[in-house]
Amino acid sequence: MSDITIWTYDWVPEGPRGFVRDLRLRWACEESGLRYRVKTVPFKDRQTNHLGQHPFGQVPMLCDGDIELFESGAGLLHIARKSEALMPGDERQAAKVVQWIVAALSSVEIVTIPWWYIEKAGPSENPLSGWMATRLDQLEAVLETREWLVSDRFTAADLLMADVLRDDKICDFGSRPATQAYVSRAVDRPAFQAAYDAQMEHFSSSSATD
Template sequence: MSELIIWTYDWVPKGPRGFVREEAALPYTVRTVPFDGREINHLAHQPFGQVPFLSDGELQIFESGAGVLHLARKTDELMPRDPVGEAHTLQWAIAALNSIEMVSVPWWFLKMSGKEDNGLAGWMGLRLQQLERVLSEREWLVTNRFTAADLLMADVLRVSEVRSFGDRPATEAHVTRATNRPAFKKAYADQMAHFEAADAQRA
């Protein structure tokens, strides 16, 4: 098997810190690029200066959604192997990254910029309500099992400002189910430890 490396920053400011996932149940190591100078210090690997990106042997791949789908196709843990299950996992993964995150992240960005009149609030409410109806009828997005689509959707929805925007019990239950999984808890704890160690070093 090729060596899997997940690249992240050596340190990030306190606040919403990301996490590395364990769900694929594949062995991996973590390496870092410096947070300071991130706009230009790894453009050869990631043209938008972001993390994470992935090395899988000789292959390098950026965009966390693409990384998750790439890993999902290497293992049974994150994607059913039948054509319909695979197509629907792709469909809901893209829904998380496009139909939902396209609204929630810019809405959050405007909110953090201190805009009183957030011009995206109406659209945000509509999309989240449409998703609430879907999640009120099923436990997971695809074929009654946790998939890469749930991983990506829960990652979009677990942002605290998104969770506190409106009252959507089925969505809240989905986020809780996903983040209570042992793989999420381990990945989250590992990542927090990584950044806390970096805090100590910068202090």
């Protein structure tokens, strides 16, 4: 019996809708067939109004019974360990899933996020483009050899890696057909579409916040 609560903001501007990271946890629950509810903290004063739940004033947070977690990666790992839909039962393959989850966060997202913000600011040259190209080329070399990262099937590692890459600016940076096809396979999954639609509906039905 699942007792999962995903915490997110009550509202966000249109720009980040579809990319707020509670979507990672919604997607994981949809893939795993786990029921969940959504609760919110106010977007206004968000940096200080829920420090007891998240010491950095961000979202998402996850509650499952008496387990309380912050950070999307931690929540994703918790959900994945509840279902073989996202985490193989074989210990060696499960370890590889964890390996690629960590890689998505600490080897790929560590450059994609600052690169994206610099691109948004609009300088003529992005000083992180070389680093970004190297990391994406390295990942492209892996994805040219396989459909999914581990066990020849979709796992939590693919959920997170695809979410890190799916922004158009990132996915379209350079020509990497294997990576683009990989992201397309992931976001074409019904579970992603359900999670995405649920997040968009949540924020569009909320009242605007100053």
